[in-house]
Amino acid sequence: MGSLRKDFLWGGAIAANQIEGAWNTDGKGESIADIVTDGAVNRPREITPSLQKDKYYPMHIASDFYHHYKEDIKLLSEMGFKCFRLSIGWSRIFPNGDDETPNEKGLEFYRKVFAECLKYNIKPVVTLSHFEMPYHLVEKYGGWRNRKVIDLFTKFAETCFLTYKDQVEYWMTFNEINNQTDYTNDLCMLSDSGILLYGLSDKEKEEAMYQAAHYELVASAKAVQIGHAINPNNKIGCMINMTPQYPATCNPKDIFQTQKAMQRRYWFADIQVNGSYPGHMEAYFHNNNLRPDITPEDKITLKHGTVDYIGLSYYNSNTIAYHDDNPSFKFSGSELNVKNKYLKQTQWGWPIDALGFRYSLNWLEDHYHKPLFVVENGIGAKDTVEKDGSIHDPYRIDYLREHIRALIEAVTEDGVDVIGYTPWGCIDLVSMGTGQMSKRYGFIYVDSNDKGVGSFRRRKKDSFYWYKQVIESNGSKL
Numbered sequence: 094m095g096s097l098r099k100d101f102l103w104g105g106a107i108a109a110n111q112i113e114g115a116w117n118t119d120g121k122g123e124s125i126a127d128i129v130t131d132g133a134v135n136r137p138r139e140i141t142p143s144l145q146k147d148k149y150y151p152m153h154i155a156s157d158f159y160h161h162y163k164e165d166i167k168l169l170s171e172m173g174f175k176c177f178r179l180s181i182g183w184s185r186i187f188p189n190g191d192d193e194t195p196n197e198k199g200l201e202f203y204r205k206v207f208a209e210c211l212k213y214n215i216k217p218v219v220t221l222s223h224f225e226m227p228y229h230l231v232e233k234y235g236g237w238r239n240r241k242v243i244d245l246f247t248k249f250a251e252t253c254f255l256t257y258k259d260q261v262e263y264w265m266t267f268n269e270i271n272n273q274t275d276y277t278n279d280l281c282m283l284s285d286s287g288i289l290l291y292g293l294s295d296k297e298k299e300e301a302m303y304q305a306a307h308y309e310l311v312a313s314a315k316a317v318q319i320g321h322a323i324n325p326n327n328k329i330g331c332m333i334n335m336t337p338q339y340p341a342t343c344n345p346k347d348i349f350q351t352q353k354a355m356q357r358r359y360w361f362a363d364i365q366v367n368g369s370y371p372g373h374m375e376a377y378f379h380n381n382n383l384r385p386d387i388t389p390e391d392k393i394t395l396k397h398g399t400v401d402y403i404g405l406s407y408y409n410s411n412t413i414a415y416h417d418d419n420p421s422f423k424f425s426g427s428e429l430n431v432k433n434k435y436l437k438q439t440q441w442g443w444p445i446d447a448l449g450f451r452y453s454l455n456w457l458e459d460h461y462h463k464p465l466f467v468v469e470n471g472i473g474a475k476d477t478v479e480k481d482g483s484i485h486d487p488y489r490i491d492y493l494r495e496h497i498r499a500l501i502e503a504v505t506e507d508g509v510d511v512i513g514y515t516p517w518g519c520i521d522l523v524s525m526g527t528g529q530m531s532k533r534y535g536f537i538y539v540d541s542n543d544k545g546v547g548s549f550r551r552r553k554k555d556s557f558y559w560y561k562q563v564i565e566s567n568g569s570k571l
């Protein structure tokens with residue numbers, strides 16, 4: 094079928110809380126990310142509701158993009174970026190989340206960042222909520238468990254759509270909205286929906302997750318409608334994490350368990366793309382005595398707020414097996430995971446599976462028939478700076494080469510409609526899962542360590558030059 098479209102959106106992706114730093118500068122409020130510690134060796138990440146001076150919070154400094162954005166965007170332009178995915182820190186715009194008026198300095202910061210992108214013909218691709226919210230909303234309202242937060246979010250979204258009307262056309266509402274199916278992990282829930290699970294029973298955790306997810310989905314659908322009304326040219330997507338589930342064997346029980354796991358991970362996309370809850374979720378609520386607050390008006394909102402494209406992240410596949418102690422095929426959590434002997438793993442134990450990427454793109458095309466935008470992909474790895482300042486990262490090039498090849502095959506051999514590709518963490522940033530700087534994804538190295546100490550000097554890795562030629566050749570030189 095030929096090659097990628099001529100206007101294919103090559104770029105890279107970052108998120109405000111993992112890169113900006115300047116956590117309390119120019120009126121920014123405290124966000125969820127600011128109260129999460131690092132996850133240094135021998136110390137798990139922690140949530141500390143009141144800031145303590147002796148605790149280390151990596152997101153407070155991150156890569157100091159707040160003060161380096163001009164230099165960073167210039168480097169991205171050298172690689173030939175056509176787009177740049179970034180997020181807006183909600184607490185930079187509304188420091189408490191429920192303020193009457195926005196913080197002008199926060200609005201101004203992103204105005205300048207977008208202007209800098211546009212100067213180099215780089216289209217900003219903006220996520221409204223990437224794993225954060227003003228922490229005040231967690232304390233006062235209990236995060237997304239509270240219906241009131243829908244209005245607070247839509248006010249934030251509307252402010253952004255209006256302010257950046259002439260600068261931004263590609264938007265996404267919530268980053269990896271489906272990740273919260275892993276509701277047993279408190280850290281994950283806090284970042285996804287501002288819910289602290291401490292002290293809740295399993296049943297209460299599950300109820301909290303479905304309620305929060307529903308309110309987020311309603312807020313997302315409202316934001317889509319507001320964004321379209323403000324600028325009909327806006328293209329507004331959802332963003333889901335795509336981790337295809339493989340059956341461990343051809344035993345029908347493994348296969349059916351896998352199907353259940355897929356349903357449990359992708360019902361979010363069913364709603365955001367098709368506008369209604371799939372039957373299996375309604376049956377699940379009914380059979381498990383779950384009664385989330387879902388009103389008839391909410392259902393109408395969901396129907397009218399469907400997205401224009403599917404943004405997705407892809408890092409790896411996952412393999413699962415049926416367990417005899419789970420005869421109803423109920424759970425799809427980590428207890429079902431098994432190692433896939435056919436796949437190598439990264440230094441952090443994530444399976445490397447480029448064909449799984451092609452499979453994922455096909456799966457999404459088959460299910461949703463919507464343009465796909467790959468807004469995250471990549472490998473976290475430790476990099477070494479040589480004496481002469483060079484950084485050789487063949488492992489990163491290998492990973493990305495294989496995945497871009499898979500993407501191109503999905504487009505040219507399988508006919509999948511993919512509009513762009515923005516590998517994750519194109520500038521080194523703080524890892525979400527571990528809170529470490531040393532788990533790096535970038536083409537651009539940032540001199541800072543896991544303690545946030547360094548010169549913050551930027552250096553080009555080997556992958557920088559490699560990716561530049563990939564973009565120049567529209568993917569034909571890999």
Ligand code: BGP
Nearest residue numbers: 108268269473523524525526527
């Ligand atoms: C995705 C998140 C990103 C990013 C990435 C890599 O789930 O959307 O924010 O962090 O994963 O994960 P990690 O940073 O844990 O390596």
